[in-house]
Amino acid sequence: MKMIDQYVYAVTKYLPADSREDVGKELRANIEDMLPDEPTEDEVYQVLKKLGSPIKLADEYIPQKRYLIGPGYYDRYIMTLKTVIGICIVVFISLEMISWISNPEITDSLSGYLAGMISGLISAVLEGAIQGALWVTLVFVILEKTGIESGDIPILNKKWSPDELKDMSVQGNNRITRGETVISLFMTVLFTALLYFKPHLIALYLKGESGNTEIFPLFQSDRLRIYIPVILLFTVLQLGMFIGKFMKGYWNRPLSAANAAYNMASCILIAVMLTDKLLFNQEFFTRMALYLNETPKHYMALWENRIIWVILGIFVVIAVWDSIAVWIKGFGKKG
Incomplete structure (x- = not known):
């Protein structure tokens, strides 16, 4: 029966490749003996419900269990790790x-300049790789230890049921590419890396009287540090959603709800940051006003009364549009 095929597949996909076929045959025989x-269909349903979560059952077929990332997640962990590390390296x-380019170091020789640039690039590669590996591993450890994907979520008092078995051949526009x-x-990593490592790059660049480029950062670094923990939390959540989408391959209701909640929370964070007057460098607005031939007072009034709300409105419209579109895609999928 189709439900048995789905269950056997759901179990064996979490096993090492060399044991999947044998375990699949054994498991199918055990299920048939219980029927x-x-x-x-109801009798099959009850037997599968008794056997429980495919992930937990797969774990029983693994003889050695001393691991940080188990065999059920390992292949997807490696694939995700490569993707995220690649993105982080490119961003850094x-x-x-x-x-x-914006603020070159002045040295007495070309060799010193090149050495500084090469060391900076090597440092960026290492930092990007370490950051990517750290956060991906953290998310997968959480998945491994909490059993979120298994369908048994103790904190929600939720037990796995055969209703969560899905046909793996996803069709239609709910597929996640x-x-x-x-x-x-990539956009999340870029935004986070900018704010966390190099917020001074988000700035107004003007040529000074001496011909040198003058840089006026948008943010007050001390005030920005208050928001960094929240921004990092949002990044981890986004990484978790990325892994969830990558593992599922299609939009379902839980992913759609998580996406909507994330979008709503992001809009709230952006609104708080935009309306925080202490977050922004006043010198940035003064220089911007002079560059646009406006008085600083008039430009600040324009920023507070119009520009902030236009920016926030754009974010809200995008978030609402994305949430609705994704919810429509995932509405037909329950598990």
Whole structure:
């Protein structure tokens, strides 16, 4: 029966490749032994419910269990790790290059200049790889230890049921492409890296009287540090959603709800930051006003009364549109 096929697949996909076929045959035989000769769908349902979560059952077939990331997650962990580390390296190298272009270090020799640039790039590569590996591993350890994907979530008093078995051949417009998840994660990593490591790059760049480039950062660094823990939390949540989308491959109700909640929380955070007058560098607005031939007072009034709300409105519209579109895609999927 189809439900048995789905269950066997759901169990064996969490096992090492070399044991999947044998375990699949054994498991199928065990299920058939627990059923009458001509079982009804309800009888199959009850047997599978008794066997429990595919992830937990797969764990029983693994003889050695001393691991941080188990075999059930390992292949997807490695694939996700490669993707995220690649994104982080690209982002960190890009930020390092922008930093060098906008504020080059003055040295007495070309060799010193090149040595400084190369060491900076190597440092960026290592930092990007370490950060990517750290956060991906953290999320997968949480998945491994909490059993969230297994369907048994103690904190919600939720038990796995055969209703969560899904046909793996996802059709229709609810499919999640790898491209959209990678782009989404790239933008998140870029935004976080900018604010956490190099917030001074978000600035107004003007040529001074001496010909040198003068930089006026948008943010007050001391005030920005207050928001950094929250921003990092949002990044981890986004990474968790990326992994969830990557592992599922299609939009379902839990993912759609998580996406909507994340969008709503992001809008709240952006609103708080935009309306925090202490967060922004007043010199930035003064220089911007002079550059636009406006008085600083008039430009500040324009920022507070119009520009802030236009920016926030754009974010809200995008968030609402994305939430509704994703919810429509995931509405037909229950598990």
